Amino acid sequence: MAHDDPPAGGVPAIPTEAGDRAVVAEDVAAAYVADAVRTIPGIAALHGSHWETLSSRMRPDSPTKGVVVRSVAPSVIEIDVHVRVGWGVVIPDLAREVEEVLARKMRGLLDLDVRKTTLYVDEVDAPPEPA
Numbered sequence: 001m002a003h004d005d006p007p008a009g010g011v012p013a014i015p016t017e018a019g020d021r022a023v024v025a026e027d028v029a030a031a032y033v034a035d036a037v038r039t040i041p042g043i044a045a046l047h048g049s050h051w052e053t054l055s056s057r058m059r060p061d062s063p064t065k066g067v068v069v070r071s072v073a074p075s076v077i078e079i080d081v082h083v084r085v086g087w088g089v090v091i092p093d094l095a096r097e098v099e100e101v102l103a104r105k106m107r108g109l110l111d112l113d114v115r116k117t118t119l120y121v122d123e124v125d126a127p128p129e130p131a
Contacts, residue, residue, distance in 0.1 A: 024110060029077060030064040036105040037067070037081055040097055042089040047082045047122040077106065078116045084123040095119045 037043055046066030066082040079102055085094065099117040106112040 024112075026069045026071060026077075027064060029106070029110060029112065030067045030069045032105065032109055033069060033079055033081065033102060034064045034067045036101055037083065037098065040094070040101055042086055042094045042097075044084040044086050044125050047084045047120075072115055075111065076113045076115050078118075079106075079114060080118045080120065082120045082122050084125065085121055087125045087127045089124075091119075091121055 034046055037046060048062075048065040068080040070078045072078050081098060081102075085091065098119050099114075102117050103114045106114050
């Protein structure tokens with residue numbers, strides 16, 4: 001690979017020389033995204049897509065299940081997050097919080113800008129049983 005050719009699937013992240021940037025794999029960024037999403041109140045769990053469920057035999061405990069990160073420009077990513085949420089969560093408020101948390105974490109931890117975050121609510125927990 002020539003010096004000017006970035007690795008496939010990578011996101012420029014950390015300066016190495018004046019004007020150059022090292023590359024972090026999209027899977028690495030996805031791991032940071034997954035960790036950040038799990039800390040947000042109202043998120044019950046990351047929710048893998050149907051294809052991830054079918055391929056779970058290959059990677060049954062994937063830490064990035066439910067997260068897709070795409071590099072769209074140097075140091076710019078787009079994020080899709082599939083989740084299960086708790087009963088009674090106000091989903092528009094949750095979506096704004098996910099967007100804010102991920103923008104702050106990706107900028108602070110990986111020096112990446114998030115162009116777009118899409119939150120997919122694939123499942124909602126059942127309401128609690130009456131007492």
